[in-house]
Amino acid sequence: MTPSARIAAAISLLAALEEQCFAPAARRRPADAVASDFFRARRFIGGGDRREVSERAWDVVRQRLRLDWHLARLGVAPTPRLLLLAQMLLGRAEDHGRGRQAVEAVFDGSHYGPAALDAGERRVAAALDGRPLIDPAMPDGPRLNLPDWVLPALSARFGPRLAEEAAALETEAPLDLRVNLLKTDRATAARTLAAEGVPTEPTPLSPWGLRLPSRRPVTGTAAYREGMIEVQDEGSQLIALLAEAGPGMRVADYCAGAAGKTLAMAATMGNRGRITACDTSAPRLEGAAKRLRRAGVDNAERHLLAPGDRWAKRRAGSFDRVLVDAPCTGTGTWRRNPDARLRTRPEDLAELVAVQDEILARASELVRPGGRLVYATCSLLPQENEEQMDRFLARAPGFVPVPLERLWTALLPGVGVPCAGPWMSLSPGANGTDGFFCAVLERVP
Incomplete structure (x- = not known):
């Protein structure tokens, strides 16, 4: 041309x-x-x-x-x-x-x-x-390349660091891989990729992660075809880590999508116990089936959530872990999806917050006494994160927070806690990951 x-x-x-x-x-x-x-x-x-x-x-x-x-x-x-x-x-x-x-x-x-x-x-x-x-002469919105409607929430969250975080949302996102512990370890996966001309380096926080210094296709590599690696941002890997799903547990991934976190939790379970990937989309669950087979996961099942479905009612109070990777505005992924900052509107936020409320109410009923509910988003907005947790805890006194520092030091000794506060709250500027939020709650026995 x-x-x-x-x-x-x-x-x-x-x-x-x-x-x-x-x-x-x-x-x-x-x-x-x-x-x-x-x-x-x-x-x-x-x-x-x-x-x-x-x-x-x-x-x-x-x-x-x-x-x-x-x-x-x-x-x-x-x-x-x-x-x-x-x-x-x-x-x-x-x-x-x-x-x-x-x-x-x-x-x-x-x-x-x-x-x-x-x-x-x-x-x-x-x-x-x-x-x-x-x-x-530009006002803050175009100067920072942020829609006007998110400025109050992001200003409240980041304060004087807002410009730094806005700049980070304009950078090219790294390509992170999660090593599948069911098939290999991080060092072996790195050597296998290097032999195929794909150099990597360990991610600084996730013990399963490899980061490519420059973006290149990996789905054609033998390491990918054989299920040794999956493409997954480091922050997303950390959510699966904080779920602390262990061998023999019953686990529900309530908004599983294409099952990225299902795959990660199946690996921490060592393929023992049972994990159920739930979603409202049949095509997404069908895509999940292919990924589960490639990864060698054989302790997972899929369930399509549909109106009138009695699956959740029959299994109330029976799961050790329930992960809710909730639908959200996706503001934490805007560096990967720049079109989303133009497509997403303030009315979407209001609708999603209400949907998150409903999902949390339904999913929490699945957790057994002593079990844990893990709530996560890829949003930077407090309305979908901290404020959502405040509302849930106010109406669900049977759940108590599990502080991030306690979880983190037990799971990743020697690795500094990435943020302050009771919840994990990551951002591109502060952590080099996509924007993620994760709260772990325990149901009182």
Whole structure:
């Protein structure tokens, strides 16, 4: 493809993202799913061109709040053409210094390229040329690249560290692997990967983790195919660790999804006892079955939660551990999913907090006296984390907190506790992980 054709394709991809992800009436599909459909319908776009088109579009998505501010200041709507034009002038390092002449060169009106800039677009290009992406006049939202609605909650949580944490949410997330202890140990997995040209280093907190110094595909390696490793952020691994699921226990992963934490807990159980992966999505549980087979897990079963299901009622008070990895805003994963900061809205937070309340009420009934309820999110917002625990404990006096320091020092002696307070609360800036929250509660015998 010519440079102009790539720009035209990136504009088309941005239009699809706007229609399906970000517009008020959009279905708000994940952007990677929209992009996958986009390229599937255009198989003529080769691998190198696909990367360039994708990178152009994702650059706009990552900086959309700032680009919108610049365009609004000029009194123009953020169309896909103007967004890409603004990103080329303001945001992409390789485009800096080339100016609007370079922009006009690719908006050339050629057969496969975008239409030439009209008079209004040329005025926008002239106004943006040479300006910084992060303008001193910006308010906190676009300056920090955060939606306005999360600023009060994140300011309350991070205080003077907010700018540091916001910057961390813009960095590229590392690729972390969890070593499957049912099949190998961390040192052996690292050597196996190194022999395949994939160097790793141990994660600083998780005893099962390996981190790649640079991102590269691992699903084609023998270590992955043989179930020695799984892709899992270090913070997510630590949630499974704090569950402290041991051999012979009965464990429920109540919001299992594709079973990442089910796999980790099955390993700590040494394949002994019974673990039930529950979810409301049949496709997710089907995907979990493939992962469980590859990992060599044979003490797990799956259960589809459905309206009118009496499974939970029949098993009330029978589980040693119940993990609730609750649906949440996912604010802690925004460095991996930059589109989510545009798709997620304040009304979503209110709906999710209510859903979390309901799930906690149902899941807590499964815990036996002396057993533990583990609540986790990948959110940075207090409403979904600390405040959720305050509400639950106020209405469930039969549960008491298990302090993080007590758990951590028993499970990871010699490794410093990663945060203060009774719960584990991780963030990209402070811990180098995604944003995670984990609370462990014990049911009074």
